[in-house]
Amino acid sequence: MIEIDNTHYSYVFSKDNKPAAVCKSGDVVTFVTLDCYNGLIQNENDVHEELDTSNCNPATGPLYVEGAMPNDALKVTVLDIEVDDKGVMVNYPDCGTTLPNNKPRTKVFSIKDGKTMFNDIEIELVPMIGVIGTAPNDKDVPTGHVFENGGNMDSRLNKSGAAIYLPVNVEGALLSMGDLHASMGDGEMVGTGIEVAGKVKVQVEVIKNADLKWPITDAEGYWFINTCGKTCDEAIAAGYKEMHRLLVKNYGFDESDAAMYISLQGRLEASQACLSSEGGGNSFRIGTPKLKEKTLI
Ligand code: ZN
Numbered sequence: 494m495i496e497i498d499n500t501h502y503s504y505v506f507s508k509d510n511k512p513a514a515v516c517k518s519g520d521v522v523t524f525v526t527l528d529c530y531n532g533l534i535q536n537e538n539d540v541h542e543e544l545d546t547s548n549c550n551p552a553t554g555p556l557y558v559e560g561a562m563p564n565d566a567l568k569v570t571v572l573d574i575e576v577d578d579k580g581v582m583v584n585y586p587d588c589g590t591t592l593p594n595n596k597p598r599t600k601v602f603s604i605k606d607g608k609t610m611f612n613d614i615e616i617e618l619v620p621m622i623g624v625i626g627t628a629p630n631d632k633d634v635p636t637g638h639v640f641e642n643g644g645n646m647d648s649r650l651n652k653s654g655a656a657i658y659l660p661v662n663v664e665g666a667l668l669s670m671g672d673l674h675a676s677m678g679d680g681e682m683v684g685t686g687i688e689v690a691g692k693v694k695v696q697v698e699v700i701k702n703a704d705l706k707w708p709i710t711d712a713e714g715y716w717f718i719n720t721c722g723k724t725c726d727e728a729i730a731a732g733y734k735e736m737h738r739l740l741v742k743n744y745g746f747d748e749s750d751a752a753m754y755i756s757l758q759g760r761l762e763a764s765q766a767c768l769s770s771e772g773g774g775n776s777f778r779i780g781t782p783k784l785k786e787k788t789l790i
Contacts, residue, residue, distance in 0.1 A: 495556075496523040499690070502551040502671065506626050506644060507633040508663045512557035515665075518699040521572065524553045526671040528690045529623065534581045540597045550624045550636040550645055554669030558697050561666035566658045566703030566790065567627055569668065573694040574620040574653050578604050580675045580689035588684035589767035595683075602687050604675055609687065616676055621652040622693060623672030623686070626708070630662040636671065639721040639765065639776045643708045646719050646776050647686075647765040649677050655712040658790055660705045668697065680766040703790055707735050710778070715760060716789040717778040725766055725775050732761075732779035744787050758782055 501513035516522055529550045533539070561567055580602045586595040602609045607618050624636050626643025639645045643659050651657055659668070670693060677686025710717040718735045722728035733755065740751035760780030768775055781789065 494521060494523065497525065497553055497556065499525045499527050499553055502527060502553050503669065504548055504551060504636050505633040506552070506628050506636065506642065506669065508628045508630055508667065509633070510555050510628065510667060510669070512665065512667065513554055515557045515559065516697060517559050518697065521694065521696050522556055524670050524693045524695070526553045526673055526691055526693065527551045528581070528688045529672045530581070530688065532690070534583060534599060537599045537601055540583065540599050550672040552624050552636045552669035552671040555628060555667035556669070556697070557665035557667060558699060559665070561661045561699045562664055563630065563662050564702055564704055565661040566700040566705050567661055567666045567668060568656055568658050568698040568700050569625065570656045570696040571622065571651070571653050571693065572696060574622065574673065574691060576604060576620045576673055576675045576689045576691035580604055580609070580687035582685050582687050585684040589680070589682040602675070604689070609675065618675045618687070619649065619652055620691070621649050621674050621677060622670055623647045623674050625651060625657060625659070625670040627659045627661055628663045628667035639774060641707060643719070645672065645765070646708065647677065647681050648710060648717070648719055648776065648778055649679065649764070650710050650712040650717060650778065652712070655710055658700065658703065658705060658709040658711070660708065680763040682767055684767050700790065705790070706738070707731070709790060711783070714783050715780040716783060717760070717780040719764065719776060719778055721774045721776040723774050725763070725777070728775050728777045729761065729779070732777050736779045736781060739789050740781070743789055755781070
């Protein structure tokens with residue numbers, strides 16, 4: 494079994510990152526990941542005044558997948574996510590919606606048997622991957638940002654049991670991931686979930702000529718297109734356009750039927766709606782139900 498340890502990490506998605514490991518399509522690989530602060534926050538006195546998106550979210554990798562070429566997709570099936578027994582959360586009052594008397598605060602959580610306590614409230618944890626993506630072929634993208642190949646999507650549906658289809662732009666795909674959250678709500682209002690180190694076991698497969706413009710998550714009986722934009726409006730419009738394109742291409746609808754079908758059956762969910770454009774923008778999910786007779790990819 495291939496394992497990439499957490500000494501192999503980067504703060505950018507880049508075609509120039511040297512592969513930490515090489516695998517074949519169909520292989521199972523484990524990524525050992527650091528938390529989004531690289532362990533900098535240890536106790537409740539550690540308060541970060543500002544969210545520095547240029548130097549957060551160390552992503553373990555990259556993994557070079559043999560046979561992956563531009564225009565293919567990399568299907569990443571999440572087999573298991575194991576998180577450490579201690580997680581942290583930092584409240585950034587300036588990050589999301591401004592709320593009265595909301596001050597910076599750090600909380601430390603102990604995690605046991607898939608549960609933790611928020612004050613006296615027990616929370617059932619659903620660990621998820623905050624950052625996952627492949628390398629772009631032009632610019633380098635900070636791992637604090639979300640972009641066309643994934644990155645800091647912060648979708649709570651990128652969890653165990655899900656399959657994430659990532660566009661491939663460079664030979665070998667160069668898959669990296671990190672920024673696990675033991676729990677996170679839609680929108681990630683104050684900029685963090687329960688930030689935690691851990692291990693992700695995935696199966697990677699190359700899907701030839703998938704021609705994806707954005708990552709797609711197969712979870713909970715739906716296909717979700719993951720998009721982003723400087724504003725929430727921009728992110729939503731980009732997702733609808735991609736869903737429309739794929740419904741025309743793969744369901745055989747004409748353009749008007751595709752639009753009407755989205756209006757009837759679509760889902761619209763926020764992944765991360767707390768960041769300014771300087772922080773890498775916001776991310777949304779546009780969903781359509783999975784069908785037996787048709788496939789979106
Ligand atoms: Zn995070």
